[in-house]
Amino acid sequence: MSSTYRPDGTPPLEVRDVTVRFAGLTALDAVSFTVEPGTVHAVIGPNGAGKSTCFNVLSGVYRATTGSVRFGTAELTSLRPHEVAALGVARTFQNIALSPRLPVRDNLLLGRHRLTRAGFVASGLRLPGARREERAHLARVAEIAEFVGLGAHLASPVGLLPYGVQKRVELARALAMEPKLLLLDEPVAGMNSGERVEMAELIVSVKRSLGISILLVEHDMGMVMRLADRVTVLDFGKRIADGPPDEVRADPKVIGAYLGES
Ligand SMILES: Nc1ncnc2c1ncn2[C@@H]1O[C@H](COP(=O)(O)OP(=O)(O)O)[C@@H](O)[C@H]1O
Ligand SMILES: [Mg+2]
Incomplete structure (x- = not known):
């Protein structure tokens, strides 16, 4: 694809000590990670780990109770969804949001x-x-x-x-x-294995050809191990690991969290 709109100077996305509390429940507990420009960064974890909550904070749908999310000079935690989008942070919605x-x-x-x-x-x-x-x-x-x-x-x-x-x-x-940063929440949910492989390849080519940073929230660990440059693992709202896929996959805490899932 032509590079007419290739984003210049995509800043890192810096998530710092983000906590989200719902009545009586801490869905995210002082979570930090950084999405480096032009990389695929995955946030994974078992059901209920806080992945969608994190996604919703980054896209302006949920307010963080405390903490900060910086994208260049912008502080995203005080912005509304359309203001986050205007900064070049795009998210996918479920099918319902398309006009069938x-x-x-x-x-x-x-x-x-x-x-x-x-x-x-x-x-x-x-x-x-x-x-x-x-x-x-x-x-x-x-x-x-x-x-x-x-x-x-x-x-x-x-x-x-x-x-x-x-x-x-x-x-x-x-x-x-024409985003600088693309947020994807479980992009392969409900897909068969052939469709999953194709979507994974497409995500990699978006990064390679367009230079867009991608934050991928995903339950399926196998999926992200093939395509993520870095992986943050959440469990019960806490960050239990953060590093390259090979390191994270071998981490006993990560293995334990996934084994513990019923
Ligand atoms: N809007 C909400 N109100 C109350 N509790 C919520 C809300 N959204 C998520 N939670 C709770 O926060 C925790 C994390 O949920 P979620 O972020 O959806 O996890 P994941 O996407 O990793 O499965 C769960 O215990 C969930 O029930
Ligand atoms: Mg979820």
Whole structure:
């Protein structure tokens, strides 16, 4: 894919001592880790470990009780979801967030709203500048679709596509925002083994070709061991390990946490 929009100067994401308490329960307990620019960083752990809570704090959906999340000069813990997105931090949503009746192309264009200068009014009036901009967005959407293997499906309504293909549309829509950092919550959940391998390869190629940092929240340890540069392991809201995949996989605390899962 062309590097026209390749993000320059992607900063690290620095999660420091983040604690999230719900009534009577500490879902995250002073968790720290750093997502280095241009890497795939996985946060893994058994069910209930605090992975989704962490994801929701990073995307502005949950407020941290204490702690900080810095992305360059921005402090994300005080921002709302659309403000986090405007800084170039994109997340995938579940299928529900896609418009099933609309073709793939339109779903990806919706992902580009934050980049649309002309806006709705000018587009509605068909001003020349707006038309030019629309053509550029359509060309970019076609390029992104090609990159994630959706080239043949641009005109297909999303709801008619197989599940594994819909998951690619989710990823493509996040990429349509031209993010610096991509947050993925269990991107292979519900997929068969063939689809899992394909998605893992796609995630690696997003990193390699686009230089985007990726934070991947995942239950399945096997999945992240193949593609993550670094892994943070949570258990009962606490960080129990943080390091390269090989080191983490051999850590007795990590093995214990996964064995302890019923
Ligand atoms: N909105 C919430 N209100 C109350 N408790 C919550 C909420 N979200 C998560 N929890 C609790 O926080 C803990 C961590 O949950 P979660 O982050 O979803 O774990 P994971 O994604 O690793 O399975 C669980 O005990 C869960 O029940
Ligand atoms: Mg979860």
